[in-house]
Amino acid sequence: MIRRLFDIIANNAVPAVFIIISAFAIPLSGYSASYLIQELLTRIGRNSFLILSLLIPIMAGMGLNFGMVLGAMAGQIGLLFICDWGIVGIPGIVLACLIGTPIAIILGIFCGHVLNRAKGREMVTSYILGFFINGVYQMVVLYLMGWIIPITNPALLLSRGYGVRNAVSLLGIRGILDNLIPTVITGTQGAGQFFNAQGGNPFILLQIPLIDGSIRIPLATLIVIALFCVFIIWFRKTKLGQDMRAIGQNQAVSDSAGIPVNRTRIIAIVISTVLACYGQIIYLQNMGTLNTYNSHDQAGMFSIAALLIGGASVSRASIANVFLGVILFHLMFIVAPVAGKNLIGDAQIGEYFRVFVSYGIIAIALVLHAWKRNREREAARRSLRGNKGGE
């Protein structure tokens, strides 16, 4: 009985630690409920698609796909093109996806082939691959764009005539998806104020008496994410999904059953990369600014951290993990700096506190995962030698 309780805690240690820290940090930060909910909703809309793109390689037993950065880069290239051509609104976003897709597919196939040569070390390989492709990306964007690849918009190009500027404003598609179906929740008083601020644009209004202030809901983005979740559920039910689950559990057995292991693994990575490409486009349409050389940097790291914090492991992750992870991880990101500042009284300590807590917990998540795996291995060993083995 106690052992079982211990198991439950051990299996959910990471989310538990986060919930406890958040329980302390939220009151310390002094943020209002409406601000926190707003920020969380924004971040769910912004980040969950990226994180969801990690699920399929995990299913195929390839671990956490640090190579999703490749997809993010493909998405950014798509965005750079639509910015250059001046395509705005939903057509802009869809066109960016269309342009990003083939690039992501090519990068995904490349990544898949490399990972097939590095079986068992997929995570570290994809991580390093991310750096390598980042170099290629920088060369393309910094030297080839405007020189070999036609980019003409002066707002995009460095004044020397080639190379893209460090920061590209995405005003044309900023918040387009988030505000496609404008929806807002307000308290009983907040409605009028919000109407004034909006200048009378139409939107769906929900009133919940308990809330002060107003909360905008990125409804269309959430719908897209929901559709994506449906896609993943459907995908699990397909033959391809079944094959990936089989490969994820035992490659040798799957191979002997005639499942094309290597090909399936490549498909898993390609799907993940393409989805990461779309995820990055959704992310950036919310951010409104493309940091040409840095936006993709942390996309992989933060998505993976969030997924781990949501209780996923290197070998098992569910949709629920994704959403729990986004909420807990980003709650920490929002609350920790101010909580740290209020706790210690120095602004920069708040920032250091955030870095310490956030990254520290990622480390804890990985250590706990390793520990858990060792425990499982030991349990398997115990069952191997039967009941007589003693201790």
Place this chain on the structure above:
Amino acid sequence: MKLKLTVISLLVFALFAGAAFAEPAKFHIGIMTGTVSQSEDDLRGAELMIKMYGDSANGGMVTHITYPDNFPSEQETTISQIVGLADDPLMKVIVVNQAVPGTAEAFRRVREKRKDILLLAGEPHEDPGVITEAADIATHTDHIGRGYTIPLGAQKMGAKTFVHISFPRHMSYETLGLRRAIMEEACKDLGIKFVFETAPDPTSDVGMAGAQQYILENMPAWIEKYGKDAAFFCTNDGHTEPLLRQVAALGGFFVEADLPSPLMGYPGALGIDLSKEQGDWPAILKKVEEAVVKAGGGGRMGTWAYSWGYTTTAALAEFGKRYIDNGHDKDPKYIGSAKALKDMREAYDAFCPGAHWGASYFIEAATGVKNAKFILLRQDTYVLGGGYLGLADVEIPEKYFQIRMTPVKN
């Protein structure tokens, strides 16, 4: 269980609330700067404001936060931190110095919720057009005006030749390349000979030590070639230190550094220990001045008396405070008016006793359109052992705004 946790954390909170100000402030000013490791001067400016107006946690006026050290990658955090400031209903002014990437987007989000907050950006990293579309006012060092005032200062100090030391990577930057073009034009107009010298890039294979060595070894030859009445200017901070040492020892003029401050180059070049004077700018200036005069560089070497980052944080916050105090928030035409420009200048002057600032609106070279939200500032040059040159009030001739960046040939 959860209730208990909340109670405990609230107790902790109360513990740190500490001594409260007698009367809570009517409104709050939010300041975001880098950390000590990223940009110390900016942070010290914010600490000055907390000293002056109190911490909002204790009933004062100032809420100070910092952006991540790794700001290029962690834009999300920067944005939510700034938007988080706007969660405080008393927040009326938000100052971000330096306005790292993401500030424009954060300002847009603040705008969506709160129209009543004054948004100020210091030293924006984003393009002028992007940041001012969201911010009320952005301030930047005056790379155009200084293209004229630095040669002018050199002329006033008695220089006949102006030596511009840089390298191709820097010259491909918009601001640095444009300033060089203006300097060249200004020298022509002022009757000074303009010379461009190339020095190794410290980020290349020679490294910082090699680049500094190059300056040390070449200065005697340059002095020989251009004479003792040549003024030297370099775009790289690493080059500044050996350049200062050689100017003090061999002769020549040094108007001001690329990023002028008494702390720029001088302590290292002349071996000045400033640990006791930390944060006290007049004392720092005095000590540096003594050292320069002792080294024989009196009257030949200049700087800005006060650090740009430090002053900007404080001045923007002060400007915001005055804006609310004087009721300018009721006046929709205030931003962009001549009055605002004057007020901004005064706010900067307030933290630089003795020094003056020159301020002008930014004019987009390509279109010739004035951007009334983007203010360029330059401080009067202080010649060590010679006093202020009075460059702050110099009117920049219109023609220099029309100059466009020319590609470097060498």
Place this chain on the structure above:
Amino acid sequence: MSAIFNEYCEILTEFLAQWGISLELGLLIAALILWLLLYIGRGLAFFRFLMRWYQRLIILAGLIALGFWLFYIGREHKIYLDNKAMNDYKPFEQVNVSINGGTSAELMARDRDLRKVVGPEFELKAEVLDDNGEIVSTVTKTINLGFSKDIMINLPVLVGGSGDFIVPAPR
């Protein structure tokens, strides 16, 4: 690229014109034929492999077409409005221009203003005012930009009724 595309469209239009079919109708008929082939292909197990690639090709073509369509309808154009003299047409004292029924731009003589529109087609309404501020004449014009990007419209020429009121945009 857009120039090449325009050229292809023109060639195709001419080609179709031989049978008196417009471009849109031609594309529709082509799509119908392709769909029919696709439908027949389902039944032919023998050609299954071939058909699969054939259909992939169709879908690829569909996606590329979608890309062009998005490019066409989603493009933002800068419309410079110019109230300056050109080809013997004199600038007006004041002309108010509104695009797609938006807020109107008031242009005095020799003024230039900028409006942005999304999509290939827009409706421009220009009201010419006299010294007293009375509306003298109103001109409404629907302009199709096609695949081009930014244009400048010379208002005196436009109101004057001459066809070549579109001038290249300044860069």
Place this chain on the structure above:
Amino acid sequence: MLLRLDHVGKEFYGNRVLSDISFDIDAGEIIGLVGENGAGKSTLLNILFGMPVIASTGGYEGTVQVDGKTVHFTSPNQALAAGIGMVHQEFSLIPGFTATENILLNREVLRGSSMSYVFSDRVSTLDREAMNSRAITAINTLGVNISPDMIVSEMPVGYKQFIEIAREIDRKNTRLLFLDEPTAVLTESEAEILITALKKLARSGIAIVFISHRLSEVKELCSRILVLRDGRLITDQKAEDLTTRQIASFMVGRESEKREVQQPIEIPDNPIDTISASEMLNPSPKKKRKKIRPALKVEHLWVDMPGETVRDVSFDVMKGEIFGIGGLAGHGKLGIPNGIMGLYPSGGRVKLFGKRLILNKPRAALGRKMAFVSEDRRGVGLLLDEPLDWNITFTAMQTQGRFLFGIPFIFQMRNERAMSKEAQKFIDQLSIKCTGPHQLASELSGGNQQKVCLAKAFVLKPDILLICEPTRGIDIGAKTLVLDTLREYNRENGTTIIITSSELEELRSVCNRVAIVDEGKIAGILPASSPAEDFGMLMMGQTKNNNDNNIDIENVNVNVNGEGEISA
């Protein structure tokens, strides 16, 4: 005539592993195929199953006929298409999948969709209901009751075996089924059910080839028994005509010649009290009796060594004894010394001269004056790119601080001269063929390398020496030399030696007693002088030594002598 083999033979690089195998199988027949390790069973299966390894090493001789037509499979898929199914010894099941998913692995029932038409069939969804009904049909054929939704990892071991067989049955055309050691992991009752199921299956017309080392099961199930030894078909007889003892003797071969056999050291019931008493009762006939006490006492040892799992092993080794551990490959005999030395995770209790040994710490074992010669000579045993003197003295230097001079823990240097001297001593003693102590280990032949490994262990002056596969991969002359060296060393120094080897004859020639390991447990311990068939019977799982009192030699003897069938 379903399958016929005609003079099938196979050579691997000049090494003959199969010769002149001819037999045939009819539909619905159950045939038992038995043989020791290396008898050629797996090669035969590889040929029949079209494994690529056969084609890549030059194909095989003779012909294989299915339904009277000569076939030549080059891939397992062709064999599958011809209706030959195979259930492997290791489970090829996906642990997290349900029974249904495993039975229909990569043969799932799909629903068509328009997406699948454009991409491929792999994007069609699975038809779970149809899959379940097919799985149930297959399971029912076996006459067992397993829920199709049960997750495989949660199943008892026996169920997994059924799932594996059900998968082959589900293949519509399966007519001939090879079962490789299907009962190895089953309990008695599960094996019982399986045998019933297989009989039922055979009645439905499927021919079965049953490979097992449990002779009683083979006898119970099969109608015909084939015995392979050294690549030859020794016998092909009706099961009724054979006794288990006969089968065992076919497998291990007959007693060929008189050998010198070491006498077992007497084991007193209570070593401490009765030493003198036993000495009085049994005065040694030949040698001067050494003082007897258990040098090594192993109780309930388990070792998690991949492929050589030890489940529950207890035995005593007397001081001065040469103790052999034998058994079939993969049953855990190698795991025992590796586990005791702490090279693989292990548990249980090991006592060395009455004092408990800390497990899982190789250094602790070395510190207690135990030496180990690994079966992996080139990987673990030798530093191949170092000279001989280095190799010989390295462990002694590391664990005992010998061959060093200087101040301990602060500044120490190798005493090269002492190293060379010691090495030279062993080179002479063991007559290692080399140019001198400075030759590199990689330049020596296999037998001489093995001698270097022994020298390395001898240098430690161990109380107990554990040696794994001392003669693997070395020629016959060298074999004798190595074994003689061991015997001599034991006689001169009274060192206790534990030898693990897959060659039973070798163990019988050098050891006092030999323990046979079967399925991770000790099947029995016999004096080396016992007849070879007895060892064969133990290896074939004929004797389950149920009470853990493994010193009960007499009982075993009696049972075995009592003509076969033992109630285990």
